[in-house]
Amino acid sequence: MSSVKITKWQMISVGVCYMIGAILHLSEVSATAGRDAWLMPVAGLIMFVPTAAIYCLLVKLHPQKCLYEINEQALGKTLGKVFTFLYMLFFFHICTLNTMQAEAFVSAYLLPGTPVIVCGLMMTAFCAFAIYRGLRAIIVIPFAFGIVSGAYLLFNFLQSVPQMRPEFLRPMLAQEPRVYLHAAHIEATVIYGEIIGLLTFAGMLEKKTKFSVCFIITMIISCLYLILVHLRERTLLGDLTPYVSFPSFGAVRMIGNVTGTLSRVESIYSLVMIAFSIFRVLITLWAVITALKQVFNLQSYTSLIIPAAALAAVYSMRIYASPNDSYIYGLNTTPFVWTVFTFIMPLITLVFAAARRLLTKMPTPNTSRKLPEQGAEPSGAEGF
Amino acid sequence: MKKLLKILCAAVTLCVILLSLGGCWSADEISHKAIILGISVDFADTPEKYLVTAQIARPSQLKASSADGENAYINISSEGVGVQAALHGFETQLSREIYTGHMELIIFSEEIARSGLTPVLDYFYRSSEARFSTPVIIAEGRAADLLDIQADLEQMPVSSILGTMSNQDSDIIMSGTTMGDLLREMVTEHSAVTLALFRVNGKRAAMEKAAVIKGDKMIGSLTIDQKQYELLAGGEYDEGVQVCKIADGKVASFRIMKCVTKHNLKYENGQFSADISVNITGQISGITFGGEEYTIRAREDLEQILRDFITRGINDMFSATKEINADIIGFNEMLRRKYPRDSKSLLENWDDNYRNFPISVSVAATLTGTGAVRERVK
Numbered sequence: 069m070s071s072v073k074i075t076k077w078q079m080i081s082v083g084v085c086y087m088i089g090a091i092l093h094l095s096e097v098s099a100t101a102g103r104d105a106w107l108m109p110v111a112g113l114i115m116f117v118p119t120a121a122i123y124c125l126l127v128k129l130h131p132q133k134c135l136y137e138i139n140e141q142a143l144g145k146t147l148g149k150v151f152t153f154l155y156m157l158f159f160f161h162i163c164t165l166n167t168m169q170a171e172a173f174v175s176a177y178l179l180p181g182t183p184v185i186v187c188g189l190m191m192t193a194f195c196a197f198a199i200y201r202g203l204r205a206i207i208v209i210p211f212a213f214g215i216v217s218g219a220y221l222l223f224n225f226l227q228s229v230p231q232m233r234p235e236f237l238r239p240m241l242a243q244e245p246r247v248y249l250h251a252a253h254i255e256a257t258v259i260y261g262e263i264i265g266l267l268t269f270a271g272m273l274e275k276k277t278k279f280s281v282c283f284i285i286t287m288i289i290s291c292l293y294l295i296l297v298h299l300r301e302r303t304l305l306g307d308l309t310p311y312v313s314f315p316s317f318g319a320v321r322m323i324g325n326v327t328g329t330l331s332r333v334e335s336i337y338s339l340v341m342i343a344f345s346i347f348r349v350l351i352t353l354w355a356v357i358t359a360l361k362q363v364f365n366l367q368s369y370t371s372l373i374i375p376a377a378a379l380a381a382v383y384s385m386r387i388y389a390s391p392n393d394s395y396i397y398g399l400n401t402t403p404f405v406w407t408v409f410t411f412i413m414p415l416i417t418l419v420f421a422a423a424r425r426l427l428t429k430m431p432t433p434n435t436s437r438k439l440p441e442q443g444a445e446p447s448g449a450e451g452f
Numbered sequence: 453m454k455k456l457l458k459i460l461c462a463a464v465t466l467c468v469i470l471l472s473l474g475g476c477w478s479a480d481e482i483s484h485k486a487i488i489l490g491i492s493v494d495f496a497d498t499p500e501k502y503l504v505t506a507q508i509a510r511p512s513q514l515k516a517s518s519a520d521g522e523n524a525y526i527n528i529s530s531e532g533v534g535v536q537a538a539l540h541g542f543e544t545q546l547s548r549e550i551y552t553g554h555m556e557l558i559i560f561s562e563e564i565a566r567s568g569l570t571p572v573l574d575y576f577y578r579s580s581e582a583r584f585s586t587p588v589i590i591a592e593g594r595a596a597d598l599l600d601i602q603a604d605l606e607q608m609p610v611s612s613i614l615g616t617m618s619n620q621d622s623d624i625i626m627s628g629t630t631m632g633d634l635l636r637e638m639v640t641e642h643s644a645v646t647l648a649l650f651r652v653n654g655k656r657a658a659m660e661k662a663a664v665i666k667g668d669k670m671i672g673s674l675t676i677d678q679k680q681y682e683l684l685a686g687g688e689y690d691e692g693v694q695v696c697k698i699a700d701g702k703v704a705s706f707r708i709m710k711c712v713t714k715h716n717l718k719y720e721n722g723q724f725s726a727d728i729s730v731n732i733t734g735q736i737s738g739i740t741f742g743g744e745e746y747t748i749r750a751r752e753d754l755e756q757i758l759r760d761f762i763t764r765g766i767n768d769m770f771s772a773t774k775e776i777n778a779d780i781i782g783f784n785e786m787l788r789r790k791y792p793r794d795s796k797s798l799l800e801n802w803d804d805n806y807r808n809f810p811i812s813v814s815v816a817a818t819l820t821g822t823g824a825v826r827e828r829v830k
Contacts, residue, residue, distance in 0.1 A: 181480060235785075235789060239788065239789050239790070242792040305636070311635075321584050322584050322585060323585070332583075
């Protein structure tokens with residue numbers, strides 16, 4: 069358990085900034101649901117409710133514990149470590165995917181011609197430094213940056229309102245049901261599901277603060293934000309949306325008119341987007357490092373920061389030949405693979421945790437045998 | 453030992469910072485860029501090649517252009533099998549790297565527009581520098597000639613053309629269709645879009661028609677008057693002037709202050725139809741005939757003249773577009789949005805069905821003023 073405590077709003081800002089960082093990954097949903105993509109955050113959220121309930125229950129059953137500590141408490145040391153190791157791989161994959169997307173974006177639009185390795189190294193170096201500075205630095209970044217950037221994103225949305233064409237949203241809900249199911253699945257597992265990273269901060273939450281409250285507020289704000297992003301994409305780009313590599317950025321590039329008075333507003337927007345993406349890299353890198361610390365029972369994670377960050381930077385260049393491959397993979401395979409990490413594994417953990425709780429509450433005929441305290445390792449836990 | 457490590461780390465960091473103060477090793481300075489303001493694309497004399505001409509700004513001459521007779525721009529041309537190849541050819545003629553991030557205009561020749569825009573547009577919409585908000589126009593004859601016109605009131609031909617478009621935009625004659633608009637229509641089945649069609653007369657250019665693009669090909673053109681009625685029927689008309697020519701050389705002109713257009717699509721007895729209602733508010737601008745009876749006291753008569761004139765104009769415009777089979781208002785999209793299931797069979801053969809698609813137009817005109825005088829001065 070960490071000595072650093074985070075408040076309710078700090079936790080929410082971490083969650084919301086993490087979700088906004090997914091903005092570069094929304095093209096899968098836009099391409100699948102087309103003109104109804106703006107409804108998918110709601111459909112995805114509904115589909116995500118059981119998963120959210122699992123996360124909240126896990127934290128409720130194990131207050132003041134992070135995801136990896138919960139794993140070990142619920143599943144026992146061995147299986148817990150196996151789960152933690154799998155989560156580490158999952159977060160490492162997300163970390164490198166995000167780094168790759170951010171690199172592709174920077175070298176295509178923000179600093180054209182900049183070598184990808186330079187972008188990757190700079191991003192991961194920044195994240196490594198923030199993690200080295202400690203949890204407080206990680207929390208302060210989104211809290212300060214999130215408010216300013218959130219206000220800018222809102223302003224930027226209002227700028228695009230005059231050029232929006234609401235008729236591009238019609239006809240609503242006229243596609244086949246499987247289209248919505250597919251899009252909602254992507255939204256629930258890939259966009260919302262990755263918020264499982266927030267559970268790595270659950271152990272640092274102030275005692276009086278309920279994780280479920282923070283989580284629900286985070287999800288609602290994120291859902292509203294995603295709706296706005298999809299609405300803008302569609303009302304500005306229309307049927308062009310699936311053709312654009314980064315639809316949300318492409319939509320902002322549409323803002324402008326023949327006199328040029330309102331054009332080139334995307335410069336600041338792209339900076340904000342990339343900052344949020346880096347924050348997403350930061351959180352996932354943090355999740356990787358803390359998972360490794362837990363797996364290897366280390367006292368401090370400092371020695372893991374540089375190797376993990378360097379590996380993420382290098383692996384981000386090797387993970388896919390191009391971001392388009394990631395996009396195709398994200399359309400068909402990722403939602404199913406991610407379901408294992410974001411739903412099935414937490415569900416297994418919850419079942420074990422609930423069973424353990426039931427066992428500890430059940431009166432035993434042998435009164436001489438001392439029941440283990442909640443959270444303590446029961447004998448034979450390794451057998452799980 | 454720990455202190456020594458700290459000092460070492462600080463020294464290394466300081467060295468890295470000092471080294472990077474000089475700038476990036478592959479710095480991309482703006483002063484080393486050839487900033488392209490406009491690009492024209494023609495077919496080259498060499499078969500299967502394009503002639504791309506770029507207007508490049510000369511920032512040093514921007515203020516002093518009129519004083520020393522030097523232009524604030526240069527035009528350079530290059531041939532290539534594609535736009536990208538031709539642009540690459542610029543690199544052999546220029547001391548600077550070309551930059552299209554500030555490109556304000558793309559011009560295609562009518563010949564290219566008629567043969568298909570996809571091969572030439574592909575480069576522009578893939579480029580991370582080019583912008584979807586860049587206006588696209590068509591040139592009658594050689595597109596490169598448009599970049600060589602005499603820009604009397606502006607420093608560069610591109611600015612002059614853009615000024616003409618935006619100036620006309622406020623006076624309703626032509627709105628600028630951007631690359632984004634064009635692409636959006638291109639991916640929408642059966643839709644057509646109009647682009648400004650410029651003609652070069654000597655050293656001057658004028659916007660005389662509107663090119664109708666369907667799919668990615670130019671299939672015909674509309675007159676400026678027809679373009680006005682397209683804007684009126686499409687609900688993109690804000691304000692402007694309507695000059696109603698009546699028999700025997702009589703002319704009544706009106707200043708339109710406000711225009712509201714509504715589309716009502718109907719599906720009755722298995723038959724689709726569209727009602728367009730245009731509600732105009734304006735004032736008398738000039739009358740060349742009649743006596744006292746044609747003042748504000750005869751408002752109803754004048755409103756009738758305006759109403760009939762606009763109704764006839766819109767109907768003529770629809771006849772013209774039906775002849776070339778170009779649904780420039782986008783009824784197919786409106787039907788698809790309003791009746792997604794019922795309209796499926798109709799839209800499958802929309803190219804044929806548009807010719808017989810019933811469109812009724814009703815115009816309401818209200819004249820609210822007589823200008824600076826109340827009565828006609830005899």
